[in-house]
Amino acid sequence: KKLLESAIANAENNDKADIDSLVVKSIIVNQGMRLKRMKPRARGRADRIIKPSCHIEIILSDQEK
Secondary structure (H helix, E strand, C coil): CHHHHHHHHHHHHHCCCCHHHEEEEEEEEEEEEEEEEEEECHHHCEEEEEEEEEEEEEEEEECCC
């Protein structure tokens, strides 16, 4: 929801597009960086926690009639 609202606001302010004629052309989701964290365990050991992230790209275009 936030991504779509941001894309609409960017199209309106940067490209002077009419927000009523915008349609979603494509949405692409790719893997992002993985954050590696440590979780303490018993007897001085530690487990690795991997926190994945993603890159989301949304492309808007004017409605073609």
